[in-house]
Amino acid sequence: GNSVTQMEGPVTLSEEAFLTINCTYTATGYPSLFWYVQYPGEGLQLLLKATKADDKGSNKGFEATYRKETTSFHLEKGSVQVSDSAVYFCALSEVTGNQFYFGTGTSLTVIP
Amino acid sequence: NAGVTQTPKFQVLKTGQSMTLQCAQDMNHEYMSWYRQDPGMGLRLIHYSVGAGITDQGEVPNGYNVSRSTTEDFPLRLLSAAPSQTSVYFCASSYGGGSTDTQYFGPGTRLTVL
DSSP, X not given: OOEEEEOOOOEEEETTOOEEEOEEEEOSSOOEEEEEEEOTTSOEEEEEEEOSTTOEXXXXXXXXXXXXXXXXXXXXXXXXXXXXXXXXXEEEEOTTSSOEEEOOOEEEEEEO | OOOEEEEOSEEEEOTTOOEEEEEEESSOOSEXXXXXXXXXXXXXXXXXXXXXXXXXXXXXXXXXXXXXXSSSXXXXXXXXXXXXXXXXXEEEEESSOOTTOOOEEOOOEEEEEO
């Protein structure tokens, strides 16, 4: 079946630190991969996505590369800001696109 | 565009009561879905719809009913609420439901069942 596993949180970093949030997946086909972000009190919004192997998604300084050989889609940012404090969800969509599978979420707090 | 809207924002029910969570989108999206978010569980798909008149079950459909009579609206019904349905509920929509499509989420409904 399809599933997503992401690193446990919470994660606390100082401003300008390097961020990595690990995400691995299991899929029966060739899924698309996503990172969504949820700010306090809000719904999820798309951060970035990659639709095939070796694609790199990027947005707002965040990056993630679709690694088929390691079934991973790790999220990275070189220098985090206080405004990046949120919960980050890794997700996959199966080939038909009718069902999405989300990880458990990783809470990030960035302190000044 | 209002995007995806959900009502109510908060609701408290007693066990056995029924209610409908409303979801509407104004982006002319064909695909709509309902998720529940529980601590340590991430988001789990309850039901989804690929167009008006078409619905299907997701990962955790028991205790919930849906219908899709228009493209814009996708209400979620709890026929007899149980404490296990205490959760935050999110509605989402996307253009065509394809695997590469971005999902747009509503702000959520926080439901407590006593």
